[in-house]
Amino acid sequence: MADAVSICNLALSYLGDAANMVSIDEPEKSAQAELCSRLYPMTVSALLDMHDWSFATKRQAVPELTEEEGFGWRRVYQTPSDAIRIISVKDYNRQRLGSSEFRYVGDSFPDYDLPHADFEVKDKKLYTDVDNAVVEYISSNTDVSRFTPDFVDALAYLLAHKVVGARVKGKEGQTLAQMLLKQFYVSLSTAKTKDASQQKKRIHFVPSWIQAR
Known part of the structure; x- marks a missing residue:
C-alpha cells in the first residue's frame, strides 16, 4: 500500500535519485525531504482537481x-x-x-x-x-490509502516533474522535465479511464411537468 513517503521516493527514482527517504517530515533534514514536504501536498491537490475521481x-x-x-x-x-x-x-x-x-x-x-x-x-x-x-x-x-495504483503512478510522475528543476540542472534537467511531463499525461489518461469505468450513472427521467412542481 502506498504512502506519502513511498510516492515521493518513487518520484525521486524517476530522476535517478537514490530515493531512500524514510520521512518527509522532521527530523529528516535532507534536501529531498524538504522538497517533497513542500511540493507533495500541492501536487496531490492539483491532481485531485484534474478529474472527478x-x-x-x-x-x-x-x-x-x-x-x-x-x-x-x-x-x-x-x-x-x-x-x-x-x-x-x-x-x-x-x-x-x-x-x-x-x-x-x-x-x-x-x-x-x-x-x-x-x-x-x-x-x-x-x-x-x-x-x-x-x-x-x-x-x-482523501486518505492516501484510497489512491488507486494508476493514480499513484500519475502522482509520482507529476511530483517528479515539479522536483526535477531543483535536482537536475541544465539541458539534462530540461529534457528530463519534458519526458516526465509526457509520461505524466500518459499515466493520467490511463488513471482517468480506469476510474471512469468504476462508475455507472443511473438515468432517472423526470417529466417537465413534475420538475415544474
Missing part, C-alpha cells in the same frame, strides 16, 4: 447562509471546508425533525440520479436556486 468524491448536505446576498441566485450555501471543487448540486426534499436536524426522505439519498442544478461558487460560497442543496465534490481529505 470516484475515490475522492463525497456527497454532503450544505448549510444555507441566510444572511448572504444572492446576487441573482435564490439561495446561498456554505461549501464543505474540504472541498477542492464542486462537481454537482442537486435538490433533495428534506423534513425537519427538530430545530436544526434534518433527514432525507427514506433516511438516505435516492438510489437514482437527480437532475443537476445550475450553480456558481465564489469565495467558498455556493450560489444556486436549489432549496435543499446537496453537493457532490472532490475532497482534499
